Amino acid sequence: xxxxxxxxxxxxxxxxxxxxxxxxxxxxxxxxxxxxxxxxxxxxxxxxxxxxxxxxxxxxxxxxxxxxxxxxxxxxxxxxxxxxxxxxxxxxxxxxxxxxxxxxxxxxxxxxxxxxxxxxxxxxxxxxxxxxxxxxxxxxxxxxxxxxxxxxxxxxxxxxxxxxxxxxxxxxxxxxxxxxxxxxxxxxxxxxxxxxxxxxxxxxxxxxxxxxxxxxxxxxxxxxxxxxxxxxxxxxxxxxxxxxxxxxxxxxxxxxxxxxxxxxxxxxxxxxxxxxxxxxxxxxxxxxxxxxxxxxxxxxxxxxxxxxxxxxxxxxxxxxxxxxxxxxxxxxxxxxxxxxxxxxxxxxxxxxxxxxxxxxxxxxxxxxxxxxxxxxxxxxxxxxxxxxxxxxxxxxxxxxxxxxxxxxxxxxxxxxxxxxxxxxxxxxxxxxxxxxxxxxxxxxxxxxxxxxxxxxxxxxxxxxxxxxxxxxxxxxxxxxxxxxxxxxxxxxxxxx
Numbered sequence: 462x463x464x465x466x467x468x469x470x471x472x473x474x475x476x477x478x479x480x481x482x483x484x485x486x487x488x489x490x491x492x493x494x495x496x497x498x499x500x501x502x503x504x505x506x507x508x509x510x511x512x513x514x515x516x517x518x519x520x521x522x523x524x525x526x527x528x529x530x531x532x533x534x535x536x537x538x539x540x541x542x543x544x545x546x547x548x549x550x551x552x553x554x555x556x557x558x559x560x561x562x563x564x565x566x567x568x569x570x571x572x573x574x575x576x577x578x579x580x581x582x583x584x585x586x587x588x589x590x591x592x593x594x595x596x597x598x599x600x601x602x603x604x605x606x607x608x609x610x611x612x613x614x615x616x617x618x619x620x621x622x623x624x625x626x627x628x629x630x631x632x633x634x635x636x637x638x639x640x641x642x643x644x645x646x647x648x649x650x651x652x653x654x655x656x657x658x659x660x661x662x663x664x665x666x667x668x669x670x671x672x673x674x675x676x677x678x679x680x681x682x683x684x685x686x687x688x689x690x691x692x693x694x695x696x697x698x699x700x701x702x703x704x705x706x707x708x709x710x711x712x713x714x715x716x717x718x719x720x721x722x723x724x725x726x727x728x729x730x731x732x733x734x735x736x737x738x739x740x741x742x743x744x745x746x747x748x749x750x751x752x753x754x755x756x757x758x759x760x761x762x763x764x765x766x767x768x769x770x771x772x773x774x775x776x777x778x779x780x781x782x783x784x785x786x787x788x789x790x791x792x793x794x795x796x797x798x799x800x801x802x803x804x805x806x807x808x809x810x811x812x813x814x815x816x817x818x819x820x821x822x823x824x825x826x827x828x829x830x831x832x833x834x835x836x837x838x839x840x841x842x843x844x845x846x847x848x849x850x851x852x853x854x855x856x857x858x859x860x861x862x863x864x865x866x867x868x869x870x871x872x873x874x875x876x877x878x879x880x881x882x883x884x885x886x887x888x889x890x891x892x893x894x895x896x897x898x899x900x901x902x903x904x905x906x907x908x909x910x911x912x913x914x915x916x917x918x919x920x921x922x923x924x925x926x927x928x929x930x931x932x933x934x935x936x937x938x939x940x941x942x943x944x945x946x947x948x949x950x951x952x953x954x955x956x957x
Contacts, residue, residue, distance in 0.1 A: 494532040498545075501525050502952035509554050510603045511595035511935075511944040521552040524600075528563075537571040547587070549600070557604050561587045578618040585611045590643065592898060595944055598911055598933060608643040612636070625662040631655050646680040667705075669693040677715075685715030691726075703732045707746070724749050738762055750775060750829060765839045773831040828855040845880040869901040874909075886919035908936040927952040 502524045509520035528545035545563040564585040571578055587607050589596050594606040616634040623629065637649040652675040659668045672690045691709025698704070707728040715722065728746030735741075744755040757770040831854050838847040854871040876894025883889055891914050898907045915929035929950040937943050 492533070496530040497957040498529065498955065499525070499527045500952060500954040502950055504948055504950045506601070506946060506948040508944060508946040509551065509557060511597055511601065511946055513941050513943055514945060518554065520554050523550045524548065537574070538569065540568045542566040559604050561609055563587070575622070576620060578620070580616040580618065582614045583612070585609060595935070597946065598913070599931060599950070601946065601948070608645065609641040611639045611641065623660065625660045627657055627660045629657050646682040648677065648679045650675060650677045665697045667695050667697065683716040686713065687715070688712040701734045705730050711749070719750065722749050728753060764841065766837070768834070768836045770834045771832065773829070775829050828857055830855040843882045847878045848875070850875040871899045871901060873897050887916065889916045890914070904938060906938055907942065910934050923956045925954045927954070
């Protein structure tokens with residue numbers, strides 16, 4: 462199957478790896494910042510495979526996770542590479558032993574100053590195969606419900622400035638996703654984007670002309686093409702308020718039961734920043750699938766932050782891959798790089814789970830998705846409190862009836878956490894959450910609960926010890942889909 466894509470276009474690995482390797486050239490003199498890291502843990506669990514009640518088996522699990530972070534910055538190039546080897550070994554259930562890889566790499570190269578750029582990205586990570594099978598937190602998902610995904614992208618960018626009148630950008634992106642040890646279809650996408658934005662000469666008025674074309678292809682699966690041209694005209698009323706309108710035309714071709722997926726569209730929107738720490742954005746319009754709405758509210762004070770958002774639209778499942786990291790980093794108020802620098806892989810996986818960001822399927826299909834999210838955090842200095850709530854509903858554009866995982870569903874959840882600094886080098890954390898998943902149109906509804914408590918101690922500036930207790934459970938319409946699990950985890954994390 463991978464050969465099918467290779468025949469259509471040159472291998473993405475053949476394009477991206479040379480770009481990343483350019484950073485080691487002596488001509489681009491800059492020192493590497495190398496940070497080796499290793500973590501080891503021992504876990505005792507009473508249900509290693511998240512089996513139904515009465516079929517549980519306990520186990521002792523050892524994990525070793527060596528890794529390294531590389532960073533290199535020169536005047537015209539920046540490279541970041543983060544790699545972790547995840548190895549997990551079981552005393553009793555050896556069939557659950559596994560070794561997987563986690564990679565995040567990016568390279569930004571300014572080839573011609575202020576004009577021509579090349580952006581390369583590569584990633585590899587472990588994913589849940591199906592929400593119907595057992596799904597756990599802290600890396601407890603059974604081996605049979607996991608698969609690895611590798612993604613590559615390359616994006617040359619041409620930017621032109623026409624004095625203070627306008628700025629122009631032309632971007633091409635090739636993106637490829639490959640699955641390992643899975644029957645999921647590999648996929649690739651080509652996207653061309655053009656924008657012409659008003660410059661500083663316009664001051665309060667602003668405008669944009671934009672066009673894009675994207676073609677997505679799944680191996681032995683559906684294909685989709687999306688083309689769009691649009692014009693935007695807006696006005697800034699001081700620094701706090703801006704109003705704008707968008708009109709355009711789109712020409713699409715993808716598997717759907719809708720009679721028409723082409724035609725004109727319009728949208729009006731506003732952005733309001735009543736204070737320096739508060740921002741409200743809203744959009745309303747109409748496209749071929751009906752009304753379009755989006756809303757976001759952000760407020761940050763010295764101690765508290767609030768965020769409320771809503772959006773809807775049609776996307777493919779491949780388009781969602783990796784987007785959860787961006788959404789999680791936004792919720793935490795940090796960049797994606799800072800997210801992976803600050804948390805271990807198990808912690809990132811746990812944060813995704815409690816934020817409801819692991820629900821996206823990896824099937825080859827197109828969906829109309831509607832999502833609400835709300836979050837609140839409060840920092841007293843010694844304690845940090847947080848609450849997240851979400852609801853995501855998706856409806857398949859192609860009513861295939863090929864299985865629950867591919868069909869419509871609604872997921873609703875809420876979680877809360879409390880982090881308490883017990884001392885200068887000791888931190889405790891308590892978190893709990895609930896989520897409900899309804900597989901619409903079929904007789905299946907799942908409730909997931911979890912409770913987790915941990916304490917961390919910084920033994921030295923580069924050595925941290927952690928002890929955690931965990932309880933998780935799933936209730937379902939069928940007892941065969943239910944499970945309970947309790948575990949104790951001890952971990953050491955060392956940086957060099």
